[in-house]
Amino acid sequence: MGAGFSGIGAAIRLLQAGQDDFVILERARQLGGTWRDNVYPGCRCDVPSHLYSYSFAPNPDWHRTYADQDEIWKYLRATADRYDVVGRIRFSHRVLDATWDDAGGWTVTTDRGTFRCQYLVTATGVLAEPSSPAIPGARRFTGTVMHSARWDASHRFEGQRVAVIGTGASAVQIVPAIQPTVEHLSVFQRTPGWVLPHPVRPIRRWERRLFAAFPPAQRLLRALIYWQREIVLVSAFTKYDGLRAALERQVRKHLAAQVPDPELRAKLTPDYQLGCKRVLPSNDFYPALTRPNVDLVTEPIARIEPDGILTTDGTLHRVDVIVFATGFQVSDNPIGDHVVGRDGHRLSEAFSGDLASYLGTTFPHFPNFFMLTGPNTGTGHTSQIFMVECQLNYIVDALDALGDGPDVVAEVLPSVAEPFTLDLERKMRKTVWASGCASWYQNEHRRNVAIWPDYTVVYRRQTRHFDPADYVIGHRRPTSAPASSRP
Numbered sequence: 001m002g003a004g005f006s007g008i009g010a011a012i013r014l015l016q017a018g019q020d021d022f023v024i025l026e027r028a029r030q031l032g033g034t035w036r037d038n039v040y041p042g043c044r045c046d047v048p049s050h051l052y053s054y055s056f057a058p059n060p061d062w063h064r065t066y067a068d069q070d071e072i073w074k075y076l077r078a079t080a081d082r083y084d085v086v087g088r089i090r091f092s093h094r095v096l097d098a099t100w101d102d103a104g105g106w107t108v109t110t111d112r113g114t115f116r117c118q119y120l121v122t123a124t125g126v127l128a129e130p131s132s133p134a135i136p137g138a139r140r141f142t143g144t145v146m147h148s149a150r151w152d153a154s155h156r157f158e159g160q161r162v163a164v165i166g167t168g169a170s171a172v173q174i175v176p177a178i179q180p181t182v183e184h185l186s187v188f189q190r191t192p193g194w195v196l197p198h199p200v201r202p203i204r205r206w207e208r209r210l211f212a213a214f215p216p217a218q219r220l221l222r223a224l225i226y227w228q229r230e231i232v233l234v235s236a237f238t239k240y241d242g243l244r245a246a247l248e249r250q251v252r253k254h255l256a257a258q259v260p261d262p263e264l265r266a267k268l269t270p271d272y273q274l275g276c277k278r279v280l281p282s283n284d285f286y287p288a289l290t291r292p293n294v295d296l297v298t299e300p301i302a303r304i305e306p307d308g309i310l311t312t313d314g315t316l317h318r319v320d321v322i323v324f325a326t327g328f329q330v331s332d333n334p335i336g337d338h339v340v341g342r343d344g345h346r347l348s349e350a351f352s353g354d355l356a357s358y359l360g361t362t363f364p365h366f367p368n369f370f371m372l373t374g375p376n377t378g379t380g381h382t383s384q385i386f387m388v389e390c391q392l393n394y395i396v397d398a399l400d401a402l403g404d405g406p407d408v409v410a411e412v413l414p415s416v417a418e419p420f421t422l423d424l425e426r427k428m429r430k431t432v433w434a435s436g437c438a439s440w441y442q443n444e445h446r447r448n449v450a451i452w453p454d455y456t457v458v459y460r461r462q463t464r465h466f467d468p469a470d471y472v473i474g475h476r477r478p479t480s481a482p483a484s485s486r487p
Contacts, residue, residue, distance in 0.1 A: 001025050003089050004033020006372040006388050007123035009054060011085045013392040019399060025110060027094040031080055034127045035073040040151040042177030043069035046281050050218060051225045051383045058218050060211030066200040097338040100367060102476060118406060123372045129329040136303040148174060148325045159183050161318060163309055166325035167193055169278055174325055176284035185294045186317045192268045197254050198281040233381035234455050237275040238431045248274045258286035267298050272437035275380060327440050330450055341366035350375050351449050356417035359463055361391050367411040370395045376424050378450040386456060390463040398466035407475045416470040427453040
């Protein structure tokens with residue numbers, strides 16, 4: 001389920017392992033996931049290009065050290081073509097529900113037919129469903145409203161009064177991109193973020209030629225990027241407070257250099273530790289906020305009026321356009337309620353804290369099921385694709401260990417998943433992510449269900465091999481329906 005980075009990666013690894021009886025269900029008309037949908041101006045990855053790509057499909061022709069949205073989407077489409085994956089995708093197939101039956105396996109119902117399968121892999125991602133706050137009066141607004149993840153590329157911002165609600169990862173890219181063209185820009189901030197200097201630069205032609213002619217050079221660069229982030233950032237976020245404090249001092253210098261006004265600088269200074277929320281690399285967000293046509297609004301929003309946004313101090317900010325740069329439904333992703341395992345258990349229970357997970361990939365009560373980018377497999381410092389590839393190695397090894405029998409059933413033992421989940425929670429309490437701030441990493445109970453609370457090399461080691469002893473493995477009695485069928 002899903003044809004973004006995770007789903008395309010899964011298809012490629014399955015083919016490489018000799019598994020070819022599968023289909024990818026994709027609700028959109030094109031592949032790409034997050035990098036297809038997020039087309040707002042300024043959209044760029046905040047992980048270096050040479051690391052934010054498949055290890056088995058290096059791209060020597062990246063044009064910037066941190067790639068823009070269109071170049072990443074182009075890379076993903078080209079990789080899917082290169083590995084002959086596109087023909088296996090059923091586009092415009094929206095999954096309505098997926099249900100396990102002890103006799104028949106998984107039944108996946110879409111708006112264009114039903115599929116039966118022995119194994120189910122969800123690759124729907126955590127940055128897929130936009131999150132918009134329920135602000136009173138929103139339906140009364142007479143202007144234009146859009147979410148950063150559902151950008152209206154046809155809209156012209158020249159000469160308009162624009163409100164951007166949010167100052168997170170998408171806002172720090174949108175604000176400087178539209179600021180020069182709008183008449184006035186009101187940026188509504190609930191909590192300031194830690195904004196780091198951005199080391200982005202063009203990749204020189206001779207560098208691209210070197211990577212193409214001598215691939216080990218690119219592999220070495222990828223390794224250096226990985227280990228630099230692993231050693232410095234993970235250590236700062238999970239182990240060494242002194243290192244994090246040193247990084248905070250450098251970031252404060254960045255703020256002081258770019259925002260000379262002490263009043264504005266005070267509004268932009270975080271009161272929580274670096275890393276507790278997602279860190280935000282940018283060289284032009286702070287300067288954009290200092291321009292004459294920009295206001296940073298820190299008063300809470302009371303409601304939306306037909307012609308603007310009313311804050312709790314009684315000020316009406318008149319605007320023509322409202323942009324919600326408010327992120328995604330992570331712990332409350334709607335797909336969780338539509339995947340139902342044994343005895344009626346729903347996948348959403350894993351993010352609410354009511355269901356243990358093992359390696360963020362398998363779950364008790366969910367036989368023959370694997371989830372990519374599951375609970376606590378996210379990263380606050382490195383490439384998500386690295387974590388996905390770890391999961392893919394585990395899944396491929398599991399399928400190899402379970403064999404080709406059409407009636408094999410494997411379900412992780414609660415006695416394995418529950419201690420694993422408790423151990424993650426214990427580790428999390430010692431990290432910056434449990435230092436007190438509220439973030440999208442947390443569910444409604446303030447439990448961090450997104451971030452891996454350790455070095456990612458540890459996760460790689462834990463997912464290197466599938467151990468059948470961690471699972472109850474049996475056999476079902478197949479019904480007359482084949483193990484997999486296609487409408």
